[in-house]
Amino acid sequence: QQPVQSPQAVILREGEDAVINCSSSKALYSVHWYRQKHGEAPVFLMILLKGGEQKGHEKISASFNEKKQQSSLYLTASQLSYSGTYFCGTGGGSNYKLTFGKGTLLTVNP
Amino acid sequence: EAQVTQNPRYLITVTGKKLTVTCSQNMNHEYMSWYRQDPGLGLRQIYYSMNVEVTDKGDVPEGYKVSRKEKRNFPLILESPSPNQTSLYFCASSLIPSRNTGELFFGEGSRLTVL
Numbered sequence: 001q002q003p004v005q006s007p008q009a010v011i012l013r014e015g016e017d018a019v020i021n022c023s024s025s026k027a028l029y030s031v032h033w034y035r036q037k038h039g040e041a042p043v044f045l046m047i048l049l050k051g052g053e054q055k056g057h058e059k060i061s062a063s064f065n066e067k068k069q070q071s072s073l074y075l076t077a078s079q080l081s082y083s084g085t086y087f088c089g090t091g092g093g094s095n096y097k098l099t100f101g102k103g104t105l106l107t108v109n110p
Numbered sequence: 111e112a113q114v115t116q117n118p119r120y121l122i123t124v125t126g127k128k129l130t131v132t133c134s135q136n137m138n139h140e141y142m143s144w145y146r147q148d149p150g151l152g153l154r155q156i157y158y159s160m161n162v163e164v165t166d167k168g169d170v171p172e173g174y175k176v177s178r179k180e181k182r183n184f185p186l187i188l189e190s191p192s193p194n195q196t197s198l199y200f201c202a203s204s205l206i207p208s209r210n211t212g213e214l215f216f217g218e219g220s221r222l223t224v225l
Binding site: 002030032034040041042043044047087089096097098099100101102103 | 141143145150151152153154155158160166168169200206212213214215216217218219
């Protein structure tokens with residue numbers, strides 16, 4: 001079952017902050033975050049693992065609440081280059097199946 | 111250069127005509143996966159493979175086959191394509207997706223149209 005992302009779309013002005021949420025009905029072991037620009041392939045941003053291990057991307061951070069089965073992606077001081085569709089992907093540990101949400105379209109305007 | 115290569119990038123075919131979309135990676139990754147992307151539905155996993163000769167179904171495997179005879183290659187086979195398989199397909203690979211080395215590398219995508 002696909003994780004649920006919210007909001008579905010958000011419009012910002014350059015310099016504003018945004019939060020994108022991802023929640024799952026299943027227990028999570030890992031959460032991936034990717035950004036896809038129009039006409040391109042998704043590009044890795046971050047992995048969060050159960051137990052707190054994390055890889056990050058500059059100016060973008062994320063949290064992972066294992067108990068609530070939720071993750072949030074924080075984009076601070078947004079830049080025009082942040083525009084795109086953000087996907088979270090959730091995995092269940094020994095099962096290497098990675099399921100993505102439907103995406104959040106982020107538009108940053110000057 | 112580390113990359114995932116898919117072919118063809120664009121294909122228009124007719125219902126029932128078997129086709130194969132190839133995927134090759136040069137990073138010695140154990141894990142490979144196929145996704146389809148449709149408007150409003152995000153990325154849905156078709157099949158994935160943990161290593162040579164080990165494959166498993168994703169969320170939407172119906173109408174597709176895969177094989178993993180070599181570590182670097184993971185072709186997607188549509189034995190009898192139908193119009194509802196018209197989509198944008200992505201192949202991806204990684205070391206182990208549930209660890210901190212699990213960054214997925216995506217191919218450029220293959221846009222398939224079935225008439």
